[in-house]
Every structure is written in C-alpha cells, then in structure tokens.
Amino acid sequence: MKISGVTVSDPKYIDGLKLSWVNITTVQISAGSARDTNDVTNIVLGGTQNVVITASGINGLDTGSESGSTWYSVWVVSGASGTGGLLSAHATAPTLPAGYNVAKRRIGWVYNHSDDNIQDFQMTGDGRERAVWWNETGADYIKVLDDGNATSWTVIDCSARVPTTAGEMVFWFYSAAGSTTVRVRPIDFLPLNTTNHGWASVHNGQSQNNNCTIPVPGNKEVRYKCDADTASAYMVVTGWRETL
Numbered sequence: 117m118k119i120s121g122v123t124v125s126d127p128k129y130i131d132g133l134k135l136s137w138v139n140i141t142t143v144q145i146s147a148g149s150a151r152d153t154n155d156v157t158n159i160v161l162g163g164t165q166n167v168v169i170t171a172s173g174i175n176g177l178d179t180g181s182e183s184g185s186t187w188y189s190v191w192v193v194s195g196a197s198g199t200g201g202l203l204s205a206h207a208t209a210p211t212l213p214a215g216y217n218v219a220k221r222r223i224g225w226v227y228n229h230s231d232d233n234i235q236d237f238q239m240t241g242d243g244r245e246r247a248v249w250w251n252e253t254g255a256d257y258i259k260v261l262d263d264g265n266a267t268s269w270t271v272i273d274c275s276a277r278v279p280t281t282a283g284e285m286v287f288w289f290y291s292a293a294g295s296t297t298v299r300v301r302p303i304d305f306l307p308l309n310t311t312n313h314g315w316a317s318v319h320n321g322q323s324q325n326n327n328c329t330i331p332v333p334g335n336k337e338v339r340y341k342c343d344a345d346t347a348s349a350y351m352v353v354t355g356w357r358e359t360l
Contacts, residue, residue, distance in 0.1 A: 126151070127151055127155035128151060128155075128244060128360070129149075129150060129151045129244075130148070130149075130150035130151070130221065130223070130243060130244055130360055131148050131149055131150070131242060131243060132146050132147055132148020132149065132161075132242055133145055133146060133147075133148035133149070133150055133161060133192055133221075133223045134146040134148070134223075134239055134241070134242055134246075135190055135223065135224045135226070135237075135239045136238075136239065137226075137234065137235075137236045137237050137238070137251070138166060139234075140232075140233035140234055141168055141169050141170050141233075141234060142166050142167065142168050142169070142234070143166070143167050143190065143203075143226055143234060144164055144165065144166050144167070145161060145164065145165045145166075145167065145190070145192060145201045145223065146161075146164055147161055147162055147163050147164060148160075148161055148242075149161070150192065150221045150223070151221070152194075152219035152220060152221050153219075153220055153221050153222070154219075156219065157194075157218065157219045158219075159192055159193075159194045159199060159219050159220075159221055160194075160199065161192055161199050161200075162199075165199075165200060165201045166201075167190065167200075167201035167202065167203055169182050169188065169203055169226075169228065169234060170182055173213045174193070174197075174200040174201075174202065174213045174215075174216050175200045175201050175202070176202070176203065177202075177203045177204070178202050178203065178204040178206075178210045178211040178212070178213070179204075179211040180205070182228065182232055183205065183228065183232075184228055184229065184230045184231065184232045185228070185229060185230045185276065186205055186227075186228050187205075187207075187225055187226075187227055187228075187279050187280075188203045188204060188205055188225065188226050188227075188228060189203070189204050189205075189206065189207055189208075189210065189222050189224075189225055190202070190203060190222065190223055190224045190225060190226060191203075191204060191210050191220050191221065191222050191223065192220070192221055192223055193210075193212055193213070193216040193217075193219065193220045193221075194216060194218055194219045194220075195212075195215050195216040195217050195218040195219070196215050196218070197214075197215025197216055198215075198216070199216075200216055202216075202220075203226070207280060207281075208222075221360075222360065223360065224239065224246065224248070224360075225248070225279040225281070227276070227277075227279075229257055229276075235250065235252060235257055236250070236251040236252055237249060237250055237251055238251055244359050244360045245357070245359055245360075246357065246358055246359075246360060247355060247356070247357045248355055248356055248357075249286075249354060249355040250277070250353065250354055250355060258277055258352045258353050258354065259350065259351070259352045260272050260273070260274050260276075260277060260287075260351050260352065260353055261340065261349060261350055261351035262350060263292075263348050263349070263350065264340060264342070264347070264348070264349040264350070264351075265342050265345045265346070265347045265348060265349065266340065266341060266342060266345075267341065267342055267343070267344065267345050268341060269301075269339045269340070269341045270339060270340055270341065271303065271337050271338075271339055272337060272338050272339070272340060272351060273336070273337055274287075274332075274336045274337055274338065274353050275335075275336040275337070277336075277353035277356070278332060278336040278353060278356045279336075279356070279358070280336070281358045282332055282336065282356040282357060282358045283331060283332065283333060283357060283358055283359060284329055284330065284331055284332060284356060284357040284358075285329070285330055285331075285332045285336065285338075285353060285355075285356050286327065286328070286329045286353070286354045286355040286356065286357075287300075287327070287328055287330075287338070287351055287352065287353050287354060288326070288327050288328075288351070288352050288354055289326060289328065289340075289349070289350070289351045290349070290350045290351070291347060291348070291349050292348040292349070292350060296342055296343045296344040296346055296347050297342070297343040298340065298341070298342045298343070298347050298349050299340065299341050300328070300338055300339070300340045300351070301338065301339050301340075302330045302331065302332065302338060302339075303334075303335050303337040303338055303339055304331070304332065304333055304334045304335060327354070332356075338351075
C-alpha cells in the first residue's frame with residue numbers, strides 16, 4: 117500500500133496523528149496518516165484538527181452529550197466528505213457521521229473528569245508506540261491513594277487514570293509517615309510475597325518515594341500493603357503507555 121506516496125507494508129501503520137490538549141473542551145490531532153482499523157484503506161489528515169467535546173458530529177462527540185468521569189476514545193475518520201476527528205464513549209465502535217463513514221482508526225484517549233473538563237495531558241510518540249503523561253497536580257486529579265495504611269494486601273483501582281488498552285502504567289508512590297515497610301505490586305502477576313520479592317515498589321521507612329513503571333495487561337489495578345497501620349502512603353498515576 118501507499119500512504120502519502122510512501123509504500124507501507126504494516127497493516128497497523130500510523131505516523132503522526134498525535135494528540136495534544138488545547139483546553140478543557142478541546143483536543144487537537146496533528147497532521148498524519150494511518151491504515152484504517154479494518155486494513156482496507158488509508159486515512160490522511162493533511163493539517164491539524166481540533167475536536168471539541170461540546171460539539172456534535174464530525175470534529176466533536178459522535179453521539180449523546182458530554183459526561184463526566186468518562187473515558188473518550190479519539191478517532192480519525194474519513195469518507196466522501198473528507199477526513200476529521202471524533203470523540204466517542206465507545207471503545208471500539210464509534211457512531212460515524214454521514215460523509216465520514218468509510219474508514220476509522222483510534223488514535224488515543226482523553227479523560228473527562230468529574231467537573232466535565234478534559235484532563236490536561238502531554239502525548240509522546242509519533243508511531244504506534246504512544247505515551248501519555250498527566251499534566252495535573254496530584255491532589256486534584258491523578259491521586260489514587262490518599263493516606264493509606266492497610267496492613268493486608270489492598271486493591272488500588274487506577275481505571276480512572278489508565279484506559280483499557282494501556283499496556284503499562286507509570287506511578288509515583290510516597291510513604292509520608294510511620295517507620296514501617298510499605299509495598300506495591302501489580303495485580304496481574306507476581307506472588308503475594310512479603311519476605312522475598314513480589315513487589316514493584318518497596319519503602320522501608322517514612323519520607324521515601326519513587327517512580328515506577330509496571331505492565332498492566334489486564335486490570336488497571338495494583339495492590340499495596342503496610343507492615344504497620346502507622347504508615348501514611350500516597351500514590352499518583354503520572355502516565356501510561358499503549359501500542360495503537
């Protein structure tokens with residue numbers, strides 16, 4: 117196949133079409149090209165395109181009205197009327213507008229948090245490998261554990277900070293008080309082991325912190341455990357990675 121005059125053999129090819137945050141209602145798609153989801157045709161976006169969550173149809177929301185605390189998949193779509201962008205609450209099957217119903221390709225996600233504002237982010241990567249970094253303060257929108265002191269393995273749900281298609285999650289973990297050991301481990305693998313290994317992060321006292329990247333191929337969750345309830349543990353999700 118050829119995209120913009122370049123022969124391409126990868127049916128999942130994508131180049132450009134990078135997302136950027138504009139404001140609380142708008143994201144921008146950069147110029148680029150991709151093979152469509154069904155590997156039938158090529159999609160080319162010749163210039164940047166803003167997509168507005170409060171608008172309807174092409175370059176807006178595919179159907180319904182804006183909802184808070186919701187992940188929206190971001191698509192580039194094309195047809196007889198040209199090429200544009202689309203937001204959808206559906207992960208795999210957006211409602212395609214008339215004139216743009218020939219081809220589609222998901223190019224990322226945005227999260228609309230509880231006050232109906234699109235969460236600020238930075239995306240890196242121009243090919244299939246993409247990373248998203250939350251550009252928000254931990255206290256506002258990316259904290260997932262606040263003053264934790266559980267003494268048995270306890271689940272931390274990160275699904276409001278990491279979308280379903282993410283393969284890796286990046287988090288920052290901090291032990292603020294209590295001279296005790298605190299451990300964090302992925303939920304999909306590694307044994308519940310408190311004496312040898314089986315964790316992604318471990319703190320052996322207070323005022324310790326670290327950044328950690330772990331795979332999250334299934335549930336977007338981790339477990340944590342404190343050796344004593346005098347601990348005061350905090351966790352924020354700083355970003356995630358996926359393969360488009």
